[in-house]
Amino acid sequence: MSNLVKNIVRFCLLILAQVYILNQVPPLHRLVTPYIYFIFILWLPFKMGRRTQMLLAFALGFTLDCFTNTYGLHAAACVLIAYIRPFLINVLISQEGTESNYYEPSIQSMGFTPYLTYVTILTFIHHTFLFFLQALQTGGYFYFLLKSLTSTAISLLLILLIELLFVRKQRFRTNTI
Amino acid sequence: MKTMRNILLFIRIYFTFIFFLFLMGLSFYMLFSYNKYHHAAYSRVAGEITGNISKKYNGIEYYFQLKRTNDSLVKANAALYNKLKQDYEIPDTANKMIIDTLTLDSIQQQRKYLYMPAKVVYNSVNLLNNYVELHRGGQQGITPDMGVIDVNNSVVGTVVDVSNNYAVVMSLLHEQSNLSARLKKGGETGIVTYDGKTPGILYLKDISKLAKIHQGDTVVTSGFSDKFPRGLLVGYVKDILNDKSSSTYTIRVNPAANFENLQYVYIINNLQKEEPAQLLKKVKSK
Numbered sequence: 001m002s003n004l005v006k007n008i009v010r011f012c013l014l015i016l017a018q019v020y021i022l023n024q025v026p027p028l029h030r031l032v033t034p035y036i037y038f039i040f041i042l043w044l045p046f047k048m049g050r051r052t053q054m055l056l057a058f059a060l061g062f063t064l065d066c067f068t069n070t071y072g073l074h075a076a077a078c079v080l081i082a083y084i085r086p087f088l089i090n091v092l093i094s095q096e097g098t099e100s101n102y103y104e105p106s107i108q109s110m111g112f113t114p115y116l117t118y119v120t121i122l123t124f125i126h127h128t129f130l131f132f133l134q135a136l137q138t139g140g141y142f143y144f145l146l147k148s149l150t151s152t153a154i155s156l157l158l159i160l161l162i163e164l165l166f167v168r169k170q171r172f173r174t175n176t177i
Numbered sequence: 178m179k180t181m182r183n184i185l186l187f188i189r190i191y192f193t194f195i196f197f198l199f200l201m202g203l204s205f206y207m208l209f210s211y212n213k214y215h216h217a218a219y220s221r222v223a224g225e226i227t228g229n230i231s232k233k234y235n236g237i238e239y240y241f242q243l244k245r246t247n248d249s250l251v252k253a254n255a256a257l258y259n260k261l262k263q264d265y266e267i268p269d270t271a272n273k274m275i276i277d278t279l280t281l282d283s284i285q286q287q288r289k290y291l292y293m294p295a296k297v298v299y300n301s302v303n304l305l306n307n308y309v310e311l312h313r314g315g316q317q318g319i320t321p322d323m324g325v326i327d328v329n330n331s332v333v334g335t336v337v338d339v340s341n342n343y344a345v346v347m348s349l350l351h352e353q354s355n356l357s358a359r360l361k362k363g364g365e366t367g368i369v370t371y372d373g374k375t376p377g378i379l380y381l382k383d384i385s386k387l388a389k390i391h392q393g394d395t396v397v398t399s400g401f402s403d404k405f406p407r408g409l410l411v412g413y414v415k416d417i418l419n420d421k422s423s424s425t426y427t428i429r430v431n432p433a434a435n436f437e438n439l440q441y442v443y444i445i446n447n448l449q450k451e452e453p454a455q456l457l458k459k460v461k462s463k
Binding site for chain 1: 192193196197200201203204205206207208209223226227231234238299301302303304305306308338345352372373374375376377437
């Protein structure tokens, strides 16, 4: 499957899973609202242009917003993490040439600890920003800080499960520099 | 000329950041301009598209809930059977009730509320602001600000946005939702709201501390709003939060409608909405 088709399928499946599974389950606890759709942004290729990444992130967030009738809420959070992503990858990649040897971020291409740090930081930023925007409308800032912490934990657990269930095989592409 | 070049250079260097700010600004504009009263133009198109996808999904999901849907319809049917006229037979004495033929509903003059059934295609329960999407829209006689109830006569929410074939309902589990309600036993009226923090719990505010309230008491609509008739179920009292600094109670209420498996709802059209509204407008303009 070509990478373009793979990413399109990913986009659709993640949106559908978020809208029809995670938004449908009865609330686990008053502090927990799990999100997984944004791993589409985490899994975008290393070499994609930054503006393209942000545009795709905006499209992803806006699509989810259309389903939940919260126009602009998820789009803003997605654009933020798409903007931060390249900086984080630059800081976290340890080996020389990972960006050119591998196609996209994963445990295999980045190593377990850097990848986990990468996912944790972006998940936390996404959740905090999302719940902060909601707190602007309702108030209760301490509550939303607590909520972003617990929701991040649950979302991370789900992302870890997805990583274990759907193994993404990465080809090592030599001599491509 | 040089400043012009510098500006262009600046834009070229920081173009990614400017693009980021532009997308962020666009999101914020959409976020803060969309609310209950101001409907964005794109929400109509988006509503048609997401409604279509949700309808397809609901076609599958519906089968898994057939039993529960059937149970609730049977219950609603039983309640209606119990209201049939032949179930009430008064011995033929002087007490026989005579209905004034003038007020009979023969020419639709006296009808106030018209109920229109609709299929639910999407609803959410665990977000801060929850919406229900219905497969019935402007072309089928739905307009914004109509009330929505489920098959067992419990309040679900208010229509906020309508496209050609779909309608979006702001559920009671929405932070902007305000419903005038009354305790069935004592008759004290208050406002039912939702704070978005504890899922599935409504708050009944402004109930005087003189009222006698018990756990499990029924809360019904007051009939003061023009969306809902009097006496529709809203929920049951869960517990009472006693705030010593205030002269009113805040009561936590379990909603009567089961938001997690809504399949069919009724939309209430108030046919006599215009006249009192116009009268009120006339009084206010004086």
